[in-house]
Amino acid sequence: MADFSWNTQSPLQKALVAGRHGVASAQAGVTLVEVRDLVLVQVMARRGKAADTAKAAKKLFGVDAPSTPKAVAGKTATLVWSGPDQFTVLAPRTDESSQIDAMSQAFSGSASLSDQSDGRCLIRVSGPRGRDAIAKFSSLDLHDAAFPVGAAANTAVDHTAVNFYREANGADGHPVYSMLVFTSFADSLWHTIVDSSLEYGVDTSRTRAAA
């Protein structure tokens, strides 16, 4: 029998209709991008092994793993704090199994890993009114002083958990926020984000994670 084809499907398959929505002003106030094809692994230090985990992370990624709510860019991945003694490794998907194997080896004995590459969906919110749109569904204080580039937060949107982190400002000088949302909620939260953005005009698109 012939092999089966295993086409992949994004949880935003239906919800994301690329293009302009809402108020048709010259420049969209909000830009929404689904970032696809990520490897995402939750790293949880074993009991009493927080220091060993940090050491292993440093060795593998060349940076100190975040011990407070921050996102840190390492050699091959971004490490986003996701709770005490745990963080999420985010990397563009290249060779998935070897990427995960490398982590399994590096953290063997110090941390438990949980592959969440399909458990989360990454949505990036930017544009001059991005922060105003987010203020409609998130209670986080995203003021520059409270949430600078590199800051991260686990919070709740529509009563479900979401990880936010702030990336480097966009070319337009406006802040860029990344949101990791649960896959099964992605369709719903996407609607919430779009609805919050319509009055500013919103451009939506999807992209592959940049290597």
Next chain:
Amino acid sequence: MRIACPFCGERENGEFTYLGDASPKRPNFAVDSGESPERVEDAFYDYVYLRDNVAGFMREYWYHGGGCRSWLIAERNTVTHEFRSVTAAPGVGASKPVQAGE
């Protein structure tokens, strides 16, 4: 209401789930402890059902399920809703407690 998670900072209480009084400690009886069932049940009756229900500061469990998934112990005034402290449960994260849990 805002709760200062020791890990995440101050957050809306909607991110948290409330369990209640943190004073009762789970009795620990091995199946072969030899205690009379009566006494063991009495101890659990206390733990599961009886509450001081203080008007004033009480220690209580909150779960930051909409955040870092830590169980927290808050000291909060039940009359004014003022928080005096919020600390992590002994087994939060990878921390290794000096002694067995509550």
Next chain:
Amino acid sequence: MSGYSGSEPLGRTAAAEGSTSARSQAASASQSHRLRSGGLIDRQAPLQFSFDGKTMTGFAGDTLASALVANGVKLVARSFKYHRPRGIITAGSEEPSALVEMRTGARKEPNTRATTQELYDGLIAQSQNRWPSLRRDVMSINQLFSPIFVAGFYYKTFMWPAKFWEAIYEPIIRRAAGLGKSAELPDPDHYDKAWAHCDVLVVGAGPTGLSAALAAGRAGSRVILVEEDNRLGGRLLSDGGEIDGMHAEEWVRRATGELDGMANVRIMTRTALFGVYDGGVHAALERVSDHIPVPGPHQVRQRIWRIVAKRSVVTAGAIERPIAFPGNDRPGVMMASAVRTYVHRFAAMPGKRVALFTNNDDGWRTVEAIQQAGGDIAAVIDPRGKVPAEYQALAELSDLRVLAGGVTDVKGGVDGVRGVVVTAADGRKQQIDADCLAVSGGWNPNVGLSCFHRGKPVWRDDIAAFVPGDCPTGMVMAGAANGEFSLGACLRDGHAAGAAAAADCGASGNAGEASEAGDEVYAISPLWQVKAKGKAFVDFQHDVTASDVTLAQREGFESVEHLKRYTTLGMATDQGKTSNITGLAIMADATGRTISQTGTTIYRPPYAPVAIGALAGHHRDESFHAWRLTPSHHWAAARGAVFVDTGLWKRAQWYPQPGEKDWIESVTREVLAVRNGVGFCDVSTLGKVDVRGADAGTFLDRVYINAFSSLGVGKARYGLMLREDGIVMDDGTTSRLAEDHYFLTTTTAKAGPVMAHLEFCRQVLWPELDVQLSSASDQWAQFSIAGPNTRKLLQALVDPSEDMSNEGFPFMGAREVKLRGGVTARLFRISFSGEIAFEISVPARYGAAMAENLMIAGKPYGVTPYGTEALGVMRIEKGHVAGPELNGMTTADDLGLGKMMSKKKDFIGRVMAGREALTATDRQVVVGIKPLDRARRLRSGAHVIPKGGIPGPATDQGYVTSVCYSPMMEQWIGLGLVERGRERIGEIVRIHDPLRSEDYEAEICSPVFYDPEGVRQRG
């Protein structure tokens, strides 16, 4: 605006300055009471509006109330109880009387205060609570019965005969009560809710608030300034004055400019703070588009703001209070400050001949305002009998008629005041011709927001008013709200409060100096009521009179709360903003207590009423709650699946095929397809938890009633967990994928609570164990594949190297397998249906492909996708318990699973499960139930009565929990919880379902209807 000097007397021809258009001239001319110049209105922008069907014209900048005043309209409403004619009393959100029905159709909105509704072109408003018309209201007959309709009369009557209450009395009362009519169509507008954060929140943008915002902003703190009005300035817009040597208007302009220039200051107009909650959460309502006919595209009508502030400076000002005297509710009797607002801010004259009744110096400002606008002051009635020093020159200059004494009657008709009767201290009466009576009983600091955390206001004798007591944490009140009534003091108080709040937040910049203004004297001698014959109203909307207050006192309702509840004083839409203090002062007088001893009622949010739609925001219709989709959702939708909301999930319930007449037919087809061939169902909604760590087995031993540390790698086991009180919490299958890795599943409904419970066990109960938990619910697309042809289907799907034989993959086996095409899956040989069955998990991105590939791989075997209904049928046929049996009241033994409870280890719930009532022999336990009449449809919720028994509490022995039409048994069957059920297998009982008028006999049987030996699933 130009200030007083720019105002021209009424009736004088406007100087032909600039290019006043013909249209605006015509508009001006049609407004009988509009001043020819002045006011913060745009005469170039005339706006048409209609009130009770009559078209009128106002100007941009008007409120509906000011436009009505400008058009000479006095009668605008009918009161709640007596349907008395009422006019406009105030010029702000405290308005008790001038409530109208705004807009039409689905946008109809009852009880809108004309005083805060901004005018727009095409505005349509109706008066309310009258029939057939405002002028001729039949219900005003109630006034004839007013001698009987006193406070609390309804508690004393309408009792006989008892049946008449719902049938006759109450419908009449209900129809008479209420004010406006609400729309009966869904609200077509959108709302949203947003968050904002700051160091210092300044509430109110009058002189105090502007001063506070300037200080806090200059100091460098993050400031939000909210103002309910559409422009900044507060009372300065109505009373003018001089600040830092400039006109108040100029000062406001400069202050606004400075604030606008600060990046750390955010100004929010049309935004009213309505609540203060714990932790510095402040709630405000922004009226985004109430000032235009309909919201623009993608624009909301209103928006709720939750503003998180470290400090707040509340400068909510003060509210002028009425005096209770006979006739004080006649249209044309208006608060003195409101008269000044209409004249000065809106260039609209409430009357051509104005009488003023004041007991304090501030009221006297009205004299100047009216005179400068070209109106006549008919008289000033001041019970103090003396012209305040500040006004002596003015009084002499204009030969002012000043009377000592009090107003004891107001003459006139529905159209308003025609005369005022003044009675002097010696009893001498005189009548004064006037078409407007301005009243000032003094000012009440607006303490409401300070009391929302149960702080009690404090009485101050010198100003005869309550000032804030203990404010909510982080809040200070400043300016008039704090009892500071002079402009200079307000500016200083605001500045000091703003600077202090900023410093508290760590701001170290220079707050600058406070602006300066004069410190006018505010002298008052309290006057709450003028005792004379006639109805003297305290609460205008609810028609509570001074004599109602004293009646309540005579009947023992002396507590202010009893007073309020007995008379309804202060329970109207203004929540007593203009009436509460007067009412309690009259009560204090009647009881001989002081006002301070009498105290106030409890202040509660919202400060001003808030639309329910705004509080719901975005969360309505499909966005009521977030939804969750399974990985094969769109695939199932494309195949026409019928979906059902289960919790937040959308699940495929069944897949109808053309020609099927009802869902039972579809579900039966799906069940038979599984039992005779093979089918699959998306079960991704199950909670899935990765349990890892050296102590994972020990951990699960303590969580489950049965053992898991003894489970071999590559094996799955059914597990049951209890609550600590011994009642079943949840069940599911848990597999051991590696020595230190278990994969635990929960029911769909309990995924969240179980995860929280497991974390509690890990972090609180047993922190010594090395266990890590992560939710994997969304990572995996999981399908149940069931039926005799399952293995054949799987053999087509998996890599040929995988051994799928019964020996190679035995019942309750669990391991990873390679699928053709390169994807790795987790495969579990577990069965809910009783057939050979597997659950297969692939990463969620492959969920849709998996569904499609299962169709391809299973095509030769007639593979059929099935939904939750067929899943439910098969579990009932097999006697597996689910939600209806795991109802939070059943023990493991009730479910027939008591034998699973390990006696070798401790686990959550072990001890409490042993309590006497939970182990009693007469408990209701799970059994099977089948009607004797095989054509009979069994229904869940029907009760079980012994055969021949008479239904009653003593014979009520249980009920049917789950039912289905069983294609295998070819009849309806069910599970039930029945007293001593397991001892009664074979017994015939009576199924009693009075709700559905059904009563029939059924047999109690084993819950396992189909393949009781369990042969099929092991084959």
Next chain:
Amino acid sequence: MKYSIFSLAKAALSGHQGWTRAWRDPAPKSHYDVIIIGGGGHGLATAYFLANEYGIRNVAVLEKGWIGSGNAGRNTTIIRSNYGLPGNTGFYELSMKLWERMEQDLNYNAMVSQRGIINLYHSDAQRDAFARRGNTMRINGIDAELLDAVQIRKELPFLNYDSPRFPIMGGLLQRRGGTARHDAVVWGYARAADQRGVDIIQNCEVTGFVRDQNGKVTGVETSRGKISAGKVGMAVAGSTSKVAAMAGMKLPIESHVLQAFVTEAIKPLIPGVVTFGAGHFYISQSDKGGLVFGGDLDGYNSYAQRGNMPVVEDVCEGGMAVMPMIGRVRMLRQWGGIMDMSMDGTPIIDKTPVDGLYLNAGWCYGGFKATPASGLVFAHLLARDEPHPEAARFRLDRFRRGAMIDEKGQGAQPNLH
């Protein structure tokens, strides 16, 4: 003076100068046969029934503030007897029967209005649970009807039947359910008890118990002095744990805040009581025209009588989901009451381990509808020293024995009941 339209008309002739106090304002005596702590609906009803049914008239009701200042005056005024478990079913029906004759019993119009209560269901599982409960009611002789959406639409056309989420499938209707004017219930019982000799003493706070050498309670210390008593009954829901602590008792009770809301008055819109089954929202309309509505507990222990925004929003979201035509109606006032949340969601009416001290507590958010029956059975317990048959299951030791009465099946987690 007997209240009637005639006495009212007569009083009008004299400008209502003739009305006297609805209840006296006596100074406390040194001894009473029975002291009831708590001048709420339950305490006053207990005193009324002690005097009226059991002939015990030397009774005082001690209230620390003004009568009705607790939950009696802070609830959403719903009366119903649509319970499903043995113990509750009969008790609440007893209460309903007492509501139905209350006005004639008390000569006070408490506006008991049986305009019906409907619990909407939105899933098969909910329908089945309602069917079970409705059948229990019918088996116990209580009216109940299971309606489908078509039938409900005839009576309540304004509901959101076509919601894309959790559409209305039907409802369980009790036509005899409805509302009553809460304050009037308090005042009616106070006046009727007073007329039968009961002393209602306001502004009298109990500060401790007087006990003899055997530990028996023989009186109370109060802010107005020591008062001795044959028996002392507690009816202080919201403050039960505080008062019990004075006698050294710890109870299976937590105090939680429940918020409620009322809108501005509008013309009649909603005939009876409607509860939404897919969210936290229930609503009725008062005779004055305000829509009275509420939802779930805030969820944390509280004695503050006020709550927070998340619940306000949650409740209004539920409201807009089920009746989106109330979007433009304005919420006028929100408040909070302190619920005596028991560990199984069911009240406790029993003797306590302390001799001479009797407990009436744990009403959760169901206390108002229970007022008359609670008074009757508590009076019975105080008078006879044995439980009234309809309250026989409301025992304190049921938690120890495992005989919980847990309608919601949530276990020992009070904030989930």
